[in-house]
Amino acid sequence: MIGGRRVEISQVSVTMTVNGTTITRSVEPRTLLVHFLRDEAGLTGTHVGCDTSQCGACTVLLNGDAVKSCTVLAVQANGAEVVTIEGLEQEVLHPVQQGFWEKHGLQCGFCTPGAMLTASYLLSTNPHPSETDIRDALDGLLCRCTGYETIVRSVQRAQEIMDERQTEERETKIG
Numbered sequence: 001m002i003g004g005r006r007v008e009i010s011q012v013s014v015t016m017t018v019n020g021t022t023i024t025r026s027v028e029p030r031t032l033l034v035h036f037l038r039d040e041a042g043l044t045g046t047h048v049g050c051d052t053s054q055c056g057a058c059t060v061l062l063n064g065d066a067v068k069s070c071t072v073l074a075v076q077a078n079g080a081e082v083v084t085i086e087g088l089e090q091e092v093l094h095p096v097q098q099g100f101w102e103k104h105g106l107q108c109g110f111c112t113p114g115a116m117l118t119a120s121y122l123l124s125t126n127p128h129p130s131e132t133d134i135r136d137a138l139d140g141l142l143c144r145c146t147g148y149e150t151i152v153r154s155v156q157r158a159q160e161i162m163d164e165r166q167t168e169e170r171e172t173k174i175g
């Protein structure tokens, strides 16, 4: 209400492809991407830890880049390809998921979706990161449980798994 009058907030139509599925919803222009994903797409694996760009729990891939989805408006993602934690696994566990599982990269799991998508982005842009590269990439992620050591080891293991799978694939092709 403004000055005793009800103000109608106009809606905008937003279409994006999330984990390979195209969805269209009418939302208020101020709707954040993280709320679009959780409330409109029903993908609650993307967590809201702070809403102030600090924690990284809301990280998703937007056209291949890791972004904090609480800092992006849904309308800014109109026409984009988004990958959330629900979209990481294909036929088998994603190397990052496998790495986190093997090296115990999570405890409460609250930061884990953001940590995994950050790791996935890092490995897609830098397939052989040094430990410093990994720690730098995780800089925007807050984890209150692990002390980060097991997360770093998980990303290192994920990188090994990616290499192992590529080698297996090559050997299968050679036959």
Ligand code: FES
Pocket (backbone or CB within 6 Å): 047, 048, 049, 050, 051, 052, 053, 054, 055, 056, 057, 058, 059, 068, 069, 070, 071
């Ligand atoms: S909820 Fe987005 S950075 Fe914390």
Ligand code: FES
Pocket (backbone or CB within 6 Å): 105, 106, 107, 108, 109, 110, 111, 112, 142, 143, 144, 145, 146
């Ligand atoms: S595993 Fe609990 S916040 Fe990271």
